[in-house]
Amino acid sequence: MTVRATAHLTDDERLDWLRLIRSQNVGPRTFHALIHHYGQARDALAALPQLARRGGASAPGRICTRAEAEREMAAASAAGVTFVSLREPDYPLRLAMIDDAPPLIAVRGELATLAQPTVAIVGARNASAAGIKFAERLARELGEAGLVVASGLARGIDAAAHRGSLTTGTVAAIAGGHNSIYPPEHAALADAIAENGVMLSEMPLDHEPRARDFPRRNRLISGLAAGVVVIEAAQRSGSLITARMALEQGREVFAVPGSPLDPRCEGSNNLLKQGAAPVTEAADVTAALRPIFERTLQLSAQEPDRPITPSEPREPKRPSEPSDDERARLVTLLGPTPVGIDDLIRLSGLSPAIVRTVLLELELAGKLGRHGGGLVSLV
Amino acid sequence: MTVRATAHLTDDERLDWLRLIRSQNVGPRTFHALIHHYGQARDALAALPQLARRGGASAPGRICTRAEAEREMAAASAAGVTFVSLREPDYPLRLAMIDDAPPLIAVRGELATLAQPTVAIVGARNASAAGIKFAERLARELGEAGLVVASGLARGIDAAAHRGSLTTGTVAAIAGGHNSIYPPEHAALADAIAENGVMLSEMPLDHEPRARDFPRRNRLISGLAAGVVVIEAAQRSGSLITARMALEQGREVFAVPGSPLDPRCEGSNNLLKQGAAPVTEAADVTAALRPIFERTLQLSAQEPDRPITPSEPREPKRPSEPSDDERARLVTLLGPTPVGIDDLIRLSGLSPAIVRTVLLELELAGKLGRHGGGLVSLV
Numbered sequence: 022m023t024v025r026a027t028a029h030l031t032d033d034e035r036l037d038w039l040r041l042i043r044s045q046n047v048g049p050r051t052f053h054a055l056i057h058h059y060g061q062a063r064d065a066l067a068a069l070p071q072l073a074r075r076g077g078a079s080a081p082g083r084i085c086t087r088a089e090a091e092r093e094m095a096a097a098s099a100a101g102v103t104f105v106s107l108r109e110p111d112y113p114l115r116l117a118m119i120d121d122a123p124p125l126i127a128v129r130g131e132l133a134t135l136a137q138p139t140v141a142i143v144g145a146r147n148a149s150a151a152g153i154k155f156a157e158r159l160a161r162e163l164g165e166a167g168l169v170v171a172s173g174l175a176r177g178i179d180a181a182a183h184r185g186s187l188t189t190g191t192v193a194a195i196a197g198g199h200n201s202i203y204p205p206e207h208a209a210l211a212d213a214i215a216e217n218g219v220m221l222s223e224m225p226l227d228h229e230p231r232a233r234d235f236p237r238r239n240r241l242i243s244g245l246a247a248g249v250v251v252i253e254a255a256q257r258s259g260s261l262i263t264a265r266m267a268l269e270q271g272r273e274v275f276a277v278p279g280s281p282l283d284p285r286c287e288g289s290n291n292l293l294k295q296g297a298a299p300v301t302e303a304a305d306v307t308a309a310l311r312p313i314f315e316r317t318l319q320l321s322a323q324e325p326d327r328p329i330t331p332s333e334p335r336e337p338k339r340p341s342e343p344s345d346d347e348r349a350r351l352v353t354l355l356g357p358t359p360v361g362i363d364d365l366i367r368l369s370g371l372s373p374a375i376v377r378t379v380l381l382e383l384e385l386a387g388k389l390g391r392h393g394g395g396l397v398s399l400v
Numbered sequence: 401m402t403v404r405a406t407a408h409l410t411d412d413e414r415l416d417w418l419r420l421i422r423s424q425n426v427g428p429r430t431f432h433a434l435i436h437h438y439g440q441a442r443d444a445l446a447a448l449p450q451l452a453r454r455g456g457a458s459a460p461g462r463i464c465t466r467a468e469a470e471r472e473m474a475a476a477s478a479a480g481v482t483f484v485s486l487r488e489p490d491y492p493l494r495l496a497m498i499d500d501a502p503p504l505i506a507v508r509g510e511l512a513t514l515a516q517p518t519v520a521i522v523g524a525r526n527a528s529a530a531g532i533k534f535a536e537r538l539a540r541e542l543g544e545a546g547l548v549v550a551s552g553l554a555r556g557i558d559a560a561a562h563r564g565s566l567t568t569g570t571v572a573a574i575a576g577g578h579n580s581i582y583p584p585e586h587a588a589l590a591d592a593i594a595e596n597g598v599m600l601s602e603m604p605l606d607h608e609p610r611a612r613d614f615p616r617r618n619r620l621i622s623g624l625a626a627g628v629v630v631i632e633a634a635q636r637s638g639s640l641i642t643a644r645m646a647l648e649q650g651r652e653v654f655a656v657p658g659s660p661l662d663p664r665c666e667g668s669n670n671l672l673k674q675g676a677a678p679v680t681e682a683a684d685v686t687a688a689l690r691p692i693f694e695r696t697l698q699l700s701a702q703e704p705d706r707p708i709t710p711s712e713p714r715e716p717k718r719p720s721e722p723s724d725d726e727r728a729r730l731v732t733l734l735g736p737t738p739v740g741i742d743d744l745i746r747l748s749g750l751s752p753a754i755v756r757t758v759l760l761e762l763e764l765a766g767k768l769g770r771h772g773g774g775l776v777s778l779v
Contacts, residue, residue, distance in 0.1 A: 151661050278657030278669050281680035282530050290657050293678040301660035301669045 030106050035125075037062035038106055039090040042124050043225065044069060045082030049121040050391045051384050054377065056124075069385060075348070076379075076386030096226050101215075102129045102199050111135060114317070116244040119270050120393065123223035123241070129199055130215035134190045137169040138314040140306060141242045141267075143260045144178025144252035144277075145285045152253040152285070155277065156181035159250065162303035164189025168310075169218070171245045173238065174207050178252045178260075183214055191218040192245055196238035197230035198222055221245075239263040240270070247313045248273030250300055254288035261288045264297070269393050273309055275300045343375045343382075351379045352399075355389075359396035409485050414504075416441035417485055418469040421503050422604065423448060424461030428500040429770045430763050433756065435503075448764055454727070455758075455765030475605050480594075481508045481578050490514060493696070498623040498649050499772065502602035508578055509594035513569045516548040517693040519685060520621045520646075522639045523557025523631035523656075524664045531632040531664070534656065535560035538629065541682035543568025547689075548597070550624045552617065553586050557631045557639075562593055570597040571624055575617035576609035577601055600624075618642040619649070626692050627652030629679055633667035640667045643676070648772050652688055654679045722754045722761075730758045731778075734768075738775035 030038065041062045042052050047069075055065035070081040097104065104125045105111045113135040116122055128135070142160055144152060160170045160182040170186035172179040174193040183191045193214050195202065199222055202208045211220055221241065224234070239262050243249050249267040251274070254260035264274050276297040279286025293299055300306055343351075350369050354360070366376050380397060383389040390400040409417065420441045421431050426448075434444035449460040476483065483504045484490045492514040495501055507514070521539055523531060539549045539561040549565035551558040553572040562570045572593050574581065578601055581587045590599055600620065603613070618641050622628050628646040630653070633639035643653050655676040658665025672678055679685055722730075729748050733739070745755050759776060762768035769779040 151659050155659070155661055277660060278665070278672060278678070280530050280534070280658055281656060282534055286657070287680070290678060290680045293657060293672060294680075294684065299657070299669060299672040299678075301666070301673075305673065 029109055034062065035104060035106065036087060036090045036094065037066060038125055039093060039104065040085040040087065041066055043085035043090065043093070045084070046073070046385050046387045047082075048391070049123050049223075051381065052124045053122075054381050054384075058378070058381065072382045073385040073387075075343075076382030076384070076388060078386030078388075082385060082387060093225060097127060097199070100129070100199055100226060102127050102226065103132075104128075105132070113139070113245055115139070115247065116241065119240065119244040121240065121391075122244065125223070127199060127222045127224075127226070128219050130219040131190075131217060132219065134169055134192060134218045135221075135245075137190055138167065138310070138317075139169040139171050139192065139246045140310060141171040141246035141249040141263070142178065142182035142252065143172055143239075143242060143249060143263045144182075144254055144289070145258065145260065146175050146177040146179075147285065148177035148181070148253045149283065149285060152178060152277075152279070153181045156252050157185035159252075159277075159300070159303055159306075160185030160191070161189075163306060164191075166303055166307045168307070171242050173235075173242050173259075173263075174202070174211060174214075175259075176204055176207075180207060180210060183210060183218075187213055187217060189217075192221055193219070194221045194238055194241035194245065195230070196222075196224070196234040198224045198226040198228035200226045201229045203230050235259055236262045240266045243267035243270055243272050246272060247310050247317070248275055248306065250275040250277065250306060251289045251292055251297070252277045253279060253283075253285040254292070255285050256287045256291070258288050261292070264292055273298065273313070275306055275309070277301070343371075343379050347371055347375055348379050348382075351376060352383070355383075355397070355399045357398055357400075359390070359392045359398040362395050362397060365397070408488055413441065414483060414485065415466060415469045415473065416445060417504055418472060418483065419464040419466060420445055422464035422469065422472070424463070425452070425764050425766045426461075427770070428502050428602075430760065431503045432501075433760050433763075437757070437760065451761045452764040452766075454722075455761030455763070455767060457765030457767075461764055461766060472604060476506060476578070479508070479578055479605060481506050481605065482511075483507075484511070492518070492624055494518070494626065495620065495623040498619065500619065501623065502620070504602070506578060506601045506603075506605070507598050509598040510569075510596060511598065513548055513571060513597045514600075514624075516569055517546065517689070517696075518548040518550050518571065518625045519689060520550040520625035520628040520642070521557065521561035521631065522551055522618075522621060522628060522642045523561075523633055523668070524637065524639065525554050525556040525558075526664065527556035527560070527632050528662065528664060531557060531656075531658070532560045535631050536564035538631075538656075538679070538682055538685075539564030539570070540568075542685060543570075545682055545686045547686070550621050552614075552621050552638075552642075553581070553590060553593075554638075555583055555586075559586060559589060562589060562597075565597075566592055567596060571600055572598070573600045573617055573620035573624065574609070575601075575603070575613040577603045577605040577607035579605045580608045582609050614638055615641045619645045622646035622649055622651050625651060626689050626696070627654055627685065629654040629656065629685060630668045630671055630676070631656045632658060632662075632664040633671070634664050635666045635670070637667050640671070643671055652677065652692070654685055654688070656680070722750075722758050726750055726754055727758050727761075730755060731762070734762075734776070734778045736777055736779075738769070738771045738777040741774050741776060744776070 059065040073081045107124050111132045156178045164186040169190040171192040172182040202211050243266045251260050267274050274297045276289040276292035277300050390398045438444040452460045486503050490511045535557045543565040548569040550571040551561040576582050581590050622645045630639050646653050653676045655668040655671035656679050769777045
């Protein structure tokens with residue numbers, strides 16, 4: 022998302038955005054593609070059934086009703102949770118720049134926290150006493166250095182990172198909804214975080230996190246931050262997923278060295294072998310990130326004001342209407358192996374607009390998977 | 401030392417070499433400069449008094465007598481210790497290539513060990529149980545991979561590295577003489593090392609190691625090896641000196657990651673920050689060193705046979721005779737700050753041969769310090 026806006030959505034627009042992102046087969050990437058095509062969430066909602074039918078859906082995906090969206094809004098409000106859209110100034114600048122930024126984030130706490138320079142700290146749930154102590158100390162020192170600390174509210178390192186930065190500012194990106202804090206014993210910690218920082222979720226309020234929600238959530242932790250510090254990560258652990266996403270998002274990756282005899286440090290030590298920067302004190306992180314934060318400030322200052330309000334949209338691009346032949350040609354090129362959209366355009370000989378429309382149709386029919394780096398596959 | 405010879409010294413020549421290196425103000429670099437000038441140790445010995453006088457010595461430095469050298473030879477022989485000169489095939493190839501290679505090494509054990517691909521393992525004397533366990537395991541695995549392990553016979557990591565590689569081959573480079581093993585409780589370990597590996601010293605047999613002998617000895621540990629693995633090194637520790645010498649000698653430097661909360665790992669973790677390769681298993685070391693060992697083998701195979709026997713020397717270069725004026729000009733340029741010999745030649749306008757001769761005279765008068773990288777200073 023390169024367009025940065027300063028306007029607010031109207032209540033109606035916010036409802037439409039919520040309906041669209043809560044509708045079946047609409048993830049963040051599809052959402053952005055739809056808005057790109059239709060300009061307005063309302064128009065995209067109206068087009069969903071037809072698009073899905075063209076994509077070959079036997080039954081159209083379920084569309085979130087206005088009443089459902091209104092109920093979610095009301096429940097959120099009652100829980101002290103507000104929705105911030107990608108187009109609004111409270112949306113975190115860095116998170117807005119990732120491919121699959123959530124169109125709406127549900128946040129509870131001090132929203133100003135989201136505008137601060139942020140670093141993430143993640144690590145093992147079954148961390149050692151030394152790891153927990155170090156995480157808490159590092160978070161405190163990074164907080165004292167003026168950085169907000171993002172993490173995932175998990176047991177072990179995550180919780181220690183939040184605790185260490187409670188008074189200076191911390192953000193917890195969670196995999197479930199705000200009314201379904203996981204692990205349950207961290208409910209009090211979540212409240213404490215919201216006092217001085219932010220609890221952040223892209224899920225419906227009562228959503229209970231499933232296993233697959235955690236890797237998805239990890240992109241938010243790295244997306245919020247300019248860099249990710251990994252402490253005590255085992256092989257094949259969630260922290261390594263966060264590190265991988267950080268790399269894909271162009272974030273700095275740091276790892277805290279640990280004993281080669283401790284399996285909890287195997288993943289973090291491997292990150293060191295792959296070139297992650299070693300961290301033994303806060304200065305290792307701040308020295309590496311300072312120039313990045315300074316560059317960001319300059320960019321923000323230089324950027325011309327381009328308020329793009331959804332209520333006064335640019336001339337919306339109506340989707341080109343692909344022919345059956347064009348649709349068939351593209352489907353033939355697709356398979357279970359992810360391929361680049363650029364390659365599809367080149368190999369099909371179709372216009373980019375047509376290719377994107379067919380992909381959108383397939384996606385809304387639940388037949389397309391989108392992957393990082395502009396790759397798609399049939400599912 | 402780029403010249404590699406395959407001949408043996410005669411007994412007389414070996415005595416002359418021993419006398420020369422045991423004479424006052426003659427270190428390895430001075431020794432090499434003298435041999436460069438005089439071709440023969442015997443001629444250098446004869447020239448020492450005059451050179452020292454010209455350098456301004458109030459009294460000539462003490463020259464090791466033939467009787468003293470004979471007594472040292474006999475005592476060494478009785479202790480199972482033999483002297484190997486830099487010109488002989490048993491001298492370790494890599495050690496021969498460092499600037500300040502000892503002209504003679506006193507060795508006890510299986511000399512064939514010195515011809516094997518070698519890696520050094522060094523670290524804290526007050527190592528943790530985990531560090532000792534890891535050092536022993538790493539040494540064993542590197543031994544199984546066909547590498548000889550060099551270390552310094554110290555308490556902690558060094559001893560563990562020797563123990564782990566006792567059966568596969570290990571070399572202990574010690575700071576004292578063979579009859580003055582330090583620490584004393586490692587006398588049995590030293591005997592065990594000599595069973596299957598080598599005990600190595602450049603000092604007189606009964607020399608008790610002083611504090612300053614340990615850093616000097618460390619150059620031998622790194623010099624013997626293609627790479628140095630540092631385990632649990634505190635800041636300002638001897639292991640970091642070995643790492644620095646390894647870098648100066650163009651060796652690979654490896655460091656084992658450790659907890660940032662353990663001061664014993666501060667130095668090794670800092671090495672990681674400075675670019676040392678992280679090691680958590682033997683494969684990290686062997687993968688990095690294998691191409692280096694292969695290159696060495698090829699180089700050895702390609703090198704033409706150039707036996708340069710001290711008994712049939714090249715036409716020895718007689719030292720140019722500097723005038724008093726030339727001597728004064730050079731001394732004026734020297735001070736306590738180390739300067740490059742190249743700079744001295746340029747700034748003095750004197751010939752390289754004259755400059756080197758004046759420096760030699762000053763050194764033998766105890767007035768010159770030689771530093772790494774061809775730097776010299778007045779002392």
